Amino acid sequence: MKRGFLLVLTALLLSCSSALKLPPLQSVLPGYLPDWFTASFRYPTQFNTTQRILLTANSKEYDFTASLQKEKQELRAVTLAEMGSLFLYLKINGNKVEIIRNPSGLPENPLRDGVAGDIRFLFERDTLVHRWNWQQNAQKTLLVQRYGARQIIWQTDSAAKQVEMATEVVNGQTIRIVHFKDYRYFDSIGRTLPARIVIQNKRWHYTLRVQLLDIHHSKPGKP
Amino acid sequence: MLRRLLLFFLFSLTLANASNFLTAQQQTQFLQKMTAAAANIKNFKAGFVQQRHLSVLSEPLLSEGICFFEAPDKLRWELTSPYQTVLIYNADRVAKFEMENNRLRKMNFGGGDMMRKVLKQIISWMQGDFNTADGIYDLRIQKGMPVKLELIPKSEKLRQSLRSIQLFVHSTSYRVFRVRIQETDTDYVQIDFKEMAENIELHPALFNTNHPQAVK
Numbered sequence: 286m287k288r289g290f291l292l293v294l295t296a297l298l299l300s301c302s303s304a305l306k307l308p309p310l311q312s313v314l315p316g317y318l319p320d321w322f323t324a325s326f327r328y329p330t331q332f333n334t335t336q337r338i339l340l341t342a343n344s345k346e347y348d349f350t351a352s353l354q355k356e357k358q359e360l361r362a363v364t365l366a367e368m369g370s371l372f373l374y375l376k377i378n379g380n381k382v383e384i385i386r387n388p389s390g391l392p393e394n395p396l397r398d399g400v401a402g403d404i405r406f407l408f409e410r411d412t413l414v415h416r417w418n419w420q421q422n423a424q425k426t427l428l429v430q431r432y433g434a435r436q437i438i439w440q441t442d443s444a445a446k447q448v449e450m451a452t453e454v455v456n457g458q459t460i461r462i463v464h465f466k467d468y469r470y471f472d473s474i475g476r477t478l479p480a481r482i483v484i485q486n487k488r489w490h491y492t493l494r495v496q497l498l499d500i501h502h503s504k505p506g507k508p
Numbered sequence: 509m510l511r512r513l514l515l516f517f518l519f520s521l522t523l524a525n526a527s528n529f530l531t532a533q534q535q536t537q538f539l540q541k542m543t544a545a546a547a548n549i550k551n552f553k554a555g556f557v558q559q560r561h562l563s564v565l566s567e568p569l570l571s572e573g574i575c576f577f578e579a580p581d582k583l584r585w586e587l588t589s590p591y592q593t594v595l596i597y598n599a600d601r602v603a604k605f606e607m608e609n610n611r612l613r614k615m616n617f618g619g620g621d622m623m624r625k626v627l628k629q630i631i632s633w634m635q636g637d638f639n640t641a642d643g644i645y646d647l648r649i650q651k652g653m654p655v656k657l658e659l660i661p662k663s664e665k666l667r668q669s670l671r672s673i674q675l676f677v678h679s680t681s682y683r684v685f686r687v688r689i690q691e692t693d694t695d696y697v698q699i700d701f702k703e704m705a706e707n708i709e710l711h712p713a714l715f716n717t718n719h720p721q722a723v724k
Contacts, residue, residue: 345617496591
């Protein structure tokens, strides 16, 4: 009985994997990446966002409102806790991460490598400098981005033309898995973007659920 | 002559500044009146608008909500915009809920211990009791309409991140209608209360820390 069940299960799994079977990886030049793929991360060059962030760490949940501003190459991330109290303020410019305010005294490594890394992953996407490979069938397009020891596997829905998931691996170790959900058209910037993003940070063992509440072109201004 | 004029000017300034605040005796009297007025409030419900001003932000972050209070120790702080969450304090128990698929889901709230202290403090102040703040803050009361109660941290270390907590009190009803948490000259949180209704019928389930009543 048990053996029969296992046989049925194996047959089912085999049939599923053959349905999703993709042709071998092919090289693709960055300029020939599908437009809809690069559009999935096409945030304006300068923007302001308001987000709700739910952090889960050690099975506890922490709730924040966040604002992210991008001006020139600099990202400024402000996180507010209950009743508007300032929880964290980071400035990110390429590899340079500055912790401007950290009133609760969180350890720096998870902030610099974890949180700032997550923000850079989402908002600093340079598709031009990496080696790309892709596989495609009717349901899925798999894009593999390689840069040194770093590899990002992008799983996309070929029909909907949307990125569903990204897995970042460095030296064979999974760093983060990111799910992109609930694509919506944002009138304020005239673009379709994922309104919900779930980041599972495997290196620092936390999950961030990010809900994009508002995005608009930033007003010129403050330092 | 010039020196005398300057001295006179400085003296006038000091006098003007001093007269702007209540004397210790006036302060005690004012707090007594505030406590007496608060004693008449069995419960209340009020809408609020919260503005978060930060020098780094080009515009303030706004949120709105509704709060419910029932003496002596129940508070519900419900955010309705830009997203919906409910924070409940009920006799030293704290719980937080988020709206998920039109239902309130109890969160495994990580900041519970800290929030318990903060909410307990807020409830004391709501009832005009500033004794618990004695060790941490100096209190001064600025005359005018409205009257401004200012709590200034005694510790210099705390003052680096929190300049003062200001409560704006209506000069005749003694009700707090605005709270401002001033961190620096430019950074502050301001909460304005509106549409306040007192001594109304509030369902006990509003403050239930396991299955709270949802507000439509």
